[in-house]
Amino acid sequence: MQKRQHSSARIRLEISLKSIQQNFLRIQRTVQPAKVMAVLKADAYGLGAVPIAEALADAGASRFGVAGLREAITLKKRFSQPIHVLSGLLEGEVAECVRRKIICPVSDYRIAQWLSREAVRQRTKALVHIKVDTGMGRLGIPHFEARETIQRILKLPSLETEGIFSHFANANNPRHAKTREQIGIFRGLLRELESDGIRFPLAHLANSDGINNFPEARFDMVRTGINLYGVFDLLGFRAYKLSPSLSLNSVLLSRRRLPAGFTIGYGCTHTLFRDTWVGTVPAGYADGVPLAASNSASVLIRGKECPIIGRVSMDYLAVDLTPCAKATVGDEVVLVGKSGKRQLTIEDWARVKQTHPYDIICSLGPRVERVYLPSASTR
Ligand SMILES: Cc1ncc(COP(=O)(O)O)c(C=O)c1O
Known part of the structure; x- marks a missing residue:
């Protein structure tokens, strides 16, 4: 195209829902039998969580992950898929999370107590995944005390503990020893828990970089965000060919x-x-x-x-x-x-700025008109 199609916006971001769907399906095919959680936090990295979730739901996405409660409510109101809060919980958010059946991260014993107490009060179950810190150093039960803490958490009433997860610190670099160490710690913890008679239906660890660089880290589910848009980190392998969206x-x-x-x-x-x-x-x-x-x-x-x-x-x-x-x-x-x-590509801009592609996508300002190109009927 030479002349730009008429648009009142001076700068326009076209988001191809069809290629996001195709990317999702390729990721799903690659990691199966592991499930795929589509991570749509920060309004899908600023691209628009609702239209993207609609397209992904049409393509068969079975779970969505977000950072906090407000983002979770936005999706919960529109979608029947389970919605996970991934990034911690504040005490003031607990009642609403329980009421709305949002899947909560239990990143310490205190949060488990809040959720349990609230679920008892509401005469329901709080849905939770336990978050373990295997080396990210940000949030979660430190791995060296996880076995004992998890045993205490499981004694609390009215918690439905469906999963356990952790997050990588350095998975974009396939040669860095840290990621193998984290995988080893996570696997070791699952083994210890199993010997205590504890097994969670969903153990998950890998983000996009984890999927691409460490196939052994796929466990029961992966959590992918940036790859949905056909964007990869500048380092590392590519486990599949995705279309830029x-x-x-x-x-x-x-x-x-x-x-x-x-x-x-x-x-x-x-x-x-x-x-x-x-x-x-x-x-x-x-x-x-x-x-x-x-x-x-x-x-x-x-x-x-x-x-x-x-x-x-x-x-x-x-x-x-x-x-x-x-x-x-x-x-x-x-x-x-x-x-x-x-x-x-987004990656070209990341190289110029000496940053990562997330920074480029999340920096697109509010003046940029988001235009959604139609999705395909993929099922
Ligand atoms: C806990 C968690 N899991 C998964 C993801 C998805 O990461 P990515 O976009 O690298 O796939 C993120 C995003 O930062 C995250 O915070």
Whole structure:
């Protein structure tokens, strides 16, 4: 496409629900017989949890994970699938979690007591998964006291303990010893519990990196977030081929011939060394374009790679249009996605910013219009 389709938004993120569904199904096929929890925390990394959950539910997703209670309620109101809170629990959240049958993380004995007491009060059962810290150092029952604490938790009334889980600290690096250590600790704990006569239906540990780099960590269920969008960490293996589901585009707002010696943008960090066609694109760091892209990345116009020149500002970036002599105002400018034979990816932006892809996706600002391309009927 050359001219951008009409849109009132200056920058638009197209989210292909069909490729998210296909990615989900590929992940599911790869990890079976393990189940797949689709992790949609932080509003599906800022992409929109409800439309994405709808597409995933149509594709057969059987569980969703979120960070906190508010996110859980949003999904619980619309979906019959079990919803897991993954990231701890506050005392004030307990009653509502129990009432709404949200699956709660028990990351210490005190939380188990709150849940048990509340479930007794409501004359129901609290649904829980026990969270063990095998080395992440963030949340969960420290593994060295888990066996004893879990035995105490299981004596509390009105808890329905369906699962046990932990989280990796460094699974994006397949060569780092830490992940094998965490797997060993988790497996050892399950063995010890089993010798005590305790077995939970669902043990789960792996996130996307875990699935890709450590197949032995798939246990009964995996929890995948970033891979749903066809995005991988910059390090590590790829256990499957996934389709990129996100494209970010803007529009050429102006095209001007500027003379040699003219400087571009704040800080005058680029000086034209010859007369140049310079384009201005209404997309800046407020929209999530990394400041690090200043003088260091490109966009695609009519399939040609046009370098970003000068410093990215809040609302704009400037490009050198020399590679695309035919560019005209109103042309589509691709920041992420395909144009002709070329493709720019979220991973490319992560490399430029020297960060990980989560940071790029979660940094897309509120001005970016989210457009959902239709899902497929996959069942
Ligand atoms: C506990 C937990 N499990 C799974 C995930 C999903 O991670 P990923 O997007 O790397 O698949 C996350 C996200 O950070 C998480 O916090």
